[in-house]
Amino acid sequence: MTAPVRVPVPADLSGRLDDPDALVRLEGVAKTYTARRGAGAVTALEDIDLSVPRGRVLGVIGRSGAGKSTLIRLVNGLERPSRGRVIVDRAEISSLSESALRRERRGIGMIFQHFNLLSARTAAGNVALPLEVAGYDKAVIGKRVAELLDLVGLGPQANRYPAELSGGQKQRVGIARALATNPKVLLSDEATSALDPETTRSILDLLGRINRELGLTILLITHEMAVIRAIAHEVAVLDGGRIAEKGDVFEVFTRPKAPITRTFLDEETGRTLPPALAARLTPGLAAGEGKQAVLRITFRGPHATDPVLAQLTRDAGIPAGILSGTVDEIAGRPFGTLVVAIAADPGTVERAEAFLTARGLDVERLGTLDLAGWQQTAAPRATDPRHVA
Amino acid sequence: MSPELLRLLVQATLDTLQMVAVAASLGTLVGLPLGVFLATSGRGELLAAPWLNRVLGLVVNATRSTPFIILVVAIIPFTRLIAGTSIGTNAATVPLTIAAIPFIARLVEGAVREVDGGLVEAARAFGASPLQIVLKVLIPEALPGIVLGLTLAVVSLIGFSAMVGAVGGGGLGDLGIRYGYQRFMPEMMLAVVVVLIVLVQLVQTLGDRLARRMNKRLRHG
Numbered sequence: 001m002t003a004p005v006r007v008p009v010p011a012d013l014s015g016r017l018d019d020p021d022a023l024v025r026l027e028g029v030a031k032t033y034t035a036r037r038g039a040g041a042v043t044a045l046e047d048i049d050l051s052v053p054r055g056r057v058l059g060v061i062g063r064s065g066a067g068k069s070t071l072i073r074l075v076n077g078l079e080r081p082s083r084g085r086v087i088v089d090r091a092e093i094s095s096l097s098e099s100a101l102r103r104e105r106r107g108i109g110m111i112f113q114h115f116n117l118l119s120a121r122t123a124a125g126n127v128a129l130p131l132e133v134a135g136y137d138k139a140v141i142g143k144r145v146a147e148l149l150d151l152v153g154l155g156p157q158a159n160r161y162p163a164e165l166s167g168g169q170k171q172r173v174g175i176a177r178a179l180a181t182n183p184k185v186l187l188s189d190e191a192t193s194a195l196d197p198e199t200t201r202s203i204l205d206l207l208g209r210i211n212r213e214l215g216l217t218i219l220l221i222t223h224e225m226a227v228i229r230a231i232a233h234e235v236a237v238l239d240g241g242r243i244a245e246k247g248d249v250f251e252v253f254t255r256p257k258a259p260i261t262r263t264f265l266d267e268e269t270g271r272t273l274p275p276a277l278a279a280r281l282t283p284g285l286a287a288g289e290g291k292q293a294v295l296r297i298t299f300r301g302p303h304a305t306d307p308v309l310a311q312l313t314r315d316a317g318i319p320a321g322i323l324s325g326t327v328d329e330i331a332g333r334p335f336g337t338l339v340v341a342i343a344a345d346p347g348t349v350e351r352a353e354a355f356l357t358a359r360g361l362d363v364e365r366l367g368t369l370d371l372a373g374w375q376q377t378a379a380p381r382a383t384d385p386r387h388v389a
Numbered sequence: 390m391s392p393e394l395l396r397l398l399v400q401a402t403l404d405t406l407q408m409v410a411v412a413a414s415l416g417t418l419v420g421l422p423l424g425v426f427l428a429t430s431g432r433g434e435l436l437a438a439p440w441l442n443r444v445l446g447l448v449v450n451a452t453r454s455t456p457f458i459i460l461v462v463a464i465i466p467f468t469r470l471i472a473g474t475s476i477g478t479n480a481a482t483v484p485l486t487i488a489a490i491p492f493i494a495r496l497v498e499g500a501v502r503e504v505d506g507g508l509v510e511a512a513r514a515f516g517a518s519p520l521q522i523v524l525k526v527l528i529p530e531a532l533p534g535i536v537l538g539l540t541l542a543v544v545s546l547i548g549f550s551a552m553v554g555a556v557g558g559g560g561l562g563d564l565g566i567r568y569g570y571q572r573f574m575p576e577m578m579l580a581v582v583v584v585l586i587v588l589v590q591l592v593q594t595l596g597d598r599l600a601r602r603m604n605k606r607l608r609h610g
Contacts, residue, residue, distance in 0.1 A: 078514060099518075103516065105513075106515065110511070112507060114507055116505070118526060119530060120530055120532065129512070130516065133517045134516065162605075163606050177511075178515070180515070181516070187514075
């Protein structure tokens with residue numbers, strides 16, 4: 001594999017608009033669509049401040065209609081902001097003329113959910129297109145195209161038409177095409193949403209490799225937590241056109257603040273209780289016959305595999321039953337959640353919380369579980385083997 | 390059929406081919422860019438020029454809604470200006486071309502509008518200019534559809550060219566009317582019809598085959 005020739009970063013950064021590490025910056029950006037015939041404006045984005053540091057991967061997650069597509073299209077000027085500034089490298093994209101914008105776009109690659117390959121051109125022909133448009137001569141194009149197809153592992157398929165390629169192969173062609181003009185940043189618009197899980201993984205692996213080996217900055221949008229988890233360093237959660245939460249992926253995922261982030265996480269990481277138990281859970285702490293306090297313990301980083309329940313029982317004398325649990329990896333760091341039940345007595349709960357917090361774990365009270373009348377009156381066991389850690 | 394009549398039939402066939410070929414070529418020369426422009430100049434589109442788009446659309450519709458036989462008569466002064474006469478093969482080519490232009494334009498417009506908007510977005514994203522998008526994305530991607538449209542246009546032109554026979558144009562229609570009908574020679578009429586059927590079949594088969602070969606959207610082999 002041959003790394004493409006990269007434009008050197010200028011040593012003189014005095015003319016830069018801000019922090020040289022942020023390759024892409026959105027400052028106070030808003031986007032409003034004026035409906036035709038004065039039917040009222042639609043606000044797609046509001047108060048967006050976001051930056052992608054050079055060489056990092058920023059993932060923007062949101063549901064459909066949250067404004068993700070608009071956001072990513074602001075970065076290469078396919079959309080213009082109604083307010084605020086969009087800056088890529090040193091160029092203020094949001095104020096460039098259409099022809100200046102075309103030149104800047106050669107430094108901003110983009111891949112799409114539906115690949116958007118030309119059906120009448122072969123894989124090689126598709127990768128060659130941005131180079132033809134940029135006016136390179138034939139010999140240069142031929143060499144570069146072969147290089148790019150090798151990079152994405154499609155050398156043997158160079159002369160196949162898109163209709164003869166699988167979804168994953170088409171996206172590889174899309175990636176090769178996006179990299180053709182040596183971009184500084186790659187925009188990924190739901191690039192894996194049309195692919196099956198296995199293909200998704202291989203495409204994400206490829207993007208991760210490109211980020212590491214070529215130092216390419218990536219801004220991606222997705223509605224899937226798994227995508228963020230697999231390759232993003234930073235995450236921004238978009239909700240109703242605003243950024244609900246942003247930060248380091250591990251921090252946001254293990255200590256989510258915004259409710260929308262929690263719902264994404266609950267769907268994704270098995271933080272939810274089995275339905276049979278969830279139905280018997282009431283908020284707050286209430287002592288009584290058959291009542292159990294439910295705590296969620298979050299293990300981060302090095303603590304993820306600590307035998308903490310054994311310690312809780314042995315050292316603090318508080319027996320705990322496991323309701324559900326997972327151990328996982330986020331941004332390459334281990335992370336686990338465990339939902340446990342202990343005696344619903346205020347003193348015991350406080351002691352357990354103090355014990356666990358002292359060991360670097362996050363503890364959250366979920367409520368009280370009423371097991372009276374349930375078939376298992378002993379320490380509850382998870383009903384579904386999938387939820388057992 | 391006597392050798393004399395056969396010679397007439399051959400000459401008429403050649404005249405028809407000439408009229409159709411010239412009208413189709415000139416029609417494509419003007420109709421193709423016009424069709425591409427109609428497909429891309431609406432509000433908010435690639436070459437946005439909504440007013441010009443609307444005006445051209447009106448002209449195209451007006452020409453298309455005029456029955457061909459009336460168009461032929463209506464533009465006789467214009468035909469004289471161009472061809473120097475209003476009778477014969479060369480003169481007949483003028484109204485044929487005028488009728489072909491808007492017809493081909495609409496067919497091309499339809500084919501170009503079929504191209505997935507995502508391709509235009511991708512091309513814009515890697516820095517292509519509107520002209521580059523038209524030449525390198527829209528026309529190549531629409532080509533199978535354009536070829537099918539042109540095939541349809543040529544078939545229609547063969548029919549129209551027979552009609553100009555009624556007003557003194559040359560070709561197969563003229564032969565059929567003068568010999569087959571006015572002189573009541575059913576074998577000549579039959580011969581004219583058979584030649585027309587064969588021509589249309591040939592054109593259609595050729596067009597279909599060409600379009601299929603160009604269409605890479607289907608898996609083959």
